[in-house]
Each structure stands twice: as structure tokens, then as C-alpha cells.
Amino acid sequence: MARKNLLEGLLDPAAEQSAAPAMPYPVRGASKSMIRSIDELAKQADKYLEGEQVIEIDPSSIDISFIADRMGDDQEQYQELREAIRERGQDTPVLVRPHPGIDGRYMVVFGHRRVRVAKELGRKVRAVVKSLDDRAHVIAQGQENSARANLTFVERAVFAKRLEELEYGRDVICSALAANEAAVSKMVSVVTRIPSALIQRIGAAPSVGRERWVELSLLVAKPSNAQKVDTIIARPDFDGLASSERFERLLAGLNTKGKPARKGVAKPDPKVWVPADKSASVLLQGTARKAAITVKGDLGFEFAAFITGQLDDLYGAFKRSKSGETGD
Known part of the structure; x- marks a missing residue:
């Protein structure tokens, strides 16, 4: 046949x-x-x-x-x-x-x-x-x-x-x-x-989507940022980061004003918390209306599960703190 x-x-x-x-x-x-x-x-x-x-x-x-x-x-x-x-x-x-x-x-x-x-x-x-x-x-x-x-x-x-x-x-x-x-x-x-060599240095960045790559590309394309890029990727710990973390490090370093490269809502700087024993780390990033918390480390999942179980109490404390700020 x-x-x-x-x-x-x-x-x-x-x-x-x-x-x-x-x-x-x-x-x-x-x-x-x-x-x-x-x-x-x-x-x-x-x-x-x-x-x-x-x-x-x-x-x-x-x-x-x-x-x-x-x-x-x-x-x-x-x-x-x-x-x-x-x-x-x-x-x-x-x-x-x-x-x-x-x-x-x-x-x-x-x-x-x-x-x-x-x-x-x-x-x-x-x-x-x-x-x-x-x-x-x-x-x-x-x-x-x-x-x-x-x-x-x-x-x-x-x-x-x-x-x-x-x-x-x-x-x-x-x-x-x-x-x-x-x-x-x-x-x-x-x-x-974005120069090909820089893309290869960052890597595949599996957790990073289209819009964030667009944002980084606009920042990298600015001539005034060329020296910043070289400084960030020359740091001794840069290559030791995971690919997506290298992307975040570069984006945060270039976006020093905490604003997206294109018109839109101001974007806060990423925040990182690490305990003294370094058994976990917490990364907070996002915008005023949308945020993501990533928990990593040996106790990462266990700590995240613990936090999830405390959300009712944490949200109550947050609302009380906001009431105190406004005097309500």
C-alpha cells in the first residue's frame, strides 16, 4: 500500500x-x-x-x-x-x-x-x-x-x-x-x-510571558540603559540565578522608577523576604491591582501552605490596619 x-x-x-x-x-x-x-x-x-x-x-x-x-x-x-x-x-x-x-x-x-x-x-x-x-x-x-x-x-x-x-x-x-x-x-x-547574547544570558525564562518581555525589550532598547544592563549582568551572583529570576533581576534593575515602560499604572518594585535560617524565601511582585507571591526553599511549600491556612486572620488584621490608617 x-x-x-x-x-x-x-x-x-x-x-x-x-x-x-x-x-x-x-x-x-x-x-x-x-x-x-x-x-x-x-x-x-x-x-x-x-x-x-x-x-x-x-x-x-x-x-x-x-x-x-x-x-x-x-x-x-x-x-x-x-x-x-x-x-x-x-x-x-x-x-x-x-x-x-x-x-x-x-x-x-x-x-x-x-x-x-x-x-x-x-x-x-x-x-x-x-x-x-x-x-x-x-x-x-x-x-x-x-x-x-x-x-x-x-x-x-x-x-x-x-x-x-x-x-x-x-x-x-x-x-x-x-x-x-x-x-x-x-x-x-x-x-x-534585545541583543541575542543578552537573551541567551537570560535564558528561556519559563514563568515570563509576552507582555513582560515586551516591557523589558523597551527598557533594554533605551541607549541610556546600556551601562545599567552591563552592570546588572556582571554581578557575581547573576548567572547562579534561575532563568526567570535573571529576567526579574534585570527588569527590576532597569525599571528603577517602579513604572512599566509603556503607559499604564505604576508598578511597585519587587519585594523579597528571607528568614535568618534561609529555609524559605518570599518574592512579591505585581501592580496595584494584581500581585503574585512566590515562596521557594526547602520549606517553601510547607510555609506557603501554613500562610494559606492563616489567610482569614491575616486579612482581618490587614483590614483593621487600614481602618486605623483612615480613622474609620
Whole structure:
């Protein structure tokens, strides 16, 4: 039985002329290919492997993709994946293509971590091989990772900027990231304002979303802040912080007036509390109308649970203090 052409709409027009039945979501430009939800995107990603022959390949013959989409692996998640594959084998095959420049070798489209695990464990990697051009490759890679890899905003933004540098059109970038043109424009503008070396120094910042990256980018872009940036990232403890904490340190250092870079409500400086035994730490950040408290440390969860149990009393004390201030 002939294989289904599961990438119709991603290939060149000449290839499409001889295509078999189309995918449920053919990709033909941003206006026609916008995928409405992560669930649909996951189904789209599954189509790349559905019905295809799975073979075993020596991972040493597989090279990484020509375009990166991650800013370093989450080591805890990677070790969990490694242990799962070691115990029960590789459940889901990776997608590779014949290497476009080296005969007898392959290039990963998606499944980089599974290939790495197989290499470390000395096992063959289960894979589907498809002949894809570069355009189909980046769309497949972007869609699969958008559905499954939980890429952060800045990782998606860096991926979008890299595709733009490789002269792919916005229709391809939108399809790869399942995002509209406005969202892609914002991604690209953020990583254009912030130097690439600084983004790499900060890292993926998993707890930081789009609007805060926009705010940081506007601050970094100010010439008057260049020296401040250098001073903040040169501090001895900067690289020892978690990625999201590095972001917060830089943003707080540049936003010294406690106001967002764009017009809006004034934003208080973050506040940190640490006990003498350093068994926990509390970070308070936000605006006048919305705040977030993060509790970390060996006793972080236990202390947070204790605080939660005292909220009625704490709120009563807070209201009494406010009454005292106003004289009510």
C-alpha cells in the first residue's frame, strides 16, 4: 500500500501535483492554515507520523536540525524522559529526513531529546523517515514543538526571528508557530530590540510571558540603559540565578522608577523576604491591582501552605490596619 502524503500543502507546488489525499489542515498560508487550539495542533503533529513505517536507526548517523528551537534543556524533565525510555523503551518515534547535504546521514525534524537519550543509552532510535524540503521541515518542527514541547515565549520568538533571517515569509512562520501575524510581529520585535547574547544570558525564562518581555525589550532598547544592563549582568551572583529570576533581576534593575515602560499604572518594585535560617524565601511582585507571591526553599511549600491556612486572620488584621490608617 502506498504511503499517505501527510505533508501535502507543505511541499513545493511540483510535489503537490502528485500528492495523495490531503491532510485535514492543509498549510497554504497564514489566512488558511491558522490552527485554532493546541489540541488541534497536536493532532496536526500526529499526522506527520500516522500510517508511516517506523524503522530503527543508529543515532550516531542523525544530525540536529538546521534551526534550533530550544534555549537549553530542562534537565529535570530530560532525566525523567531518559529514565522512562530506559525502563519501557521509546513509545513515540522521531521524525527525520535524509540529510540534505551528506549522503547516508539523517537530520532530525522533531524528537531531538529522544535521539539524544538513545545515543546515551546505546540504543537504536525508532524513527519515521520523510523526504522534506527546508520549508516543510521548519513547519513540521515548529508545529510539533508548539504542541508538545511547551516552548516559552522567548524561545518561540527566537525561533520566529531565526526563520525570518533565513528569509522565510510570514505565512511559513505563522504556520510553524500556530500564531497570527500580529503575534509573530510582536515576537520578532522583542528579540530584535534585545541583543541575542543578552537573551541567551537570560535564558528561556519559563514563568515570563509576552507582555513582560515586551516591557523589558523597551527598557533594554533605551541607549541610556546600556551601562545599567552591563552592570546588572556582571554581578557575581547573576548567572547562579534561575532563568526567570535573571529576567526579574534585570527588569527590576532597569525599571528603577517602579513604572512599566509603556503607559499604564505604576508598578511597585519587587519585594523579597528571607528568614535568618534561609529555609524559605518570599518574592512579591505585581501592580496595584494584581500581585503574585512566590515562596521557594526547602520549606517553601510547607510555609506557603501554613500562610494559606492563616489567610482569614491575616486579612482581618490587614483590614483593621487600614481602618486605623483612615480613622474609620
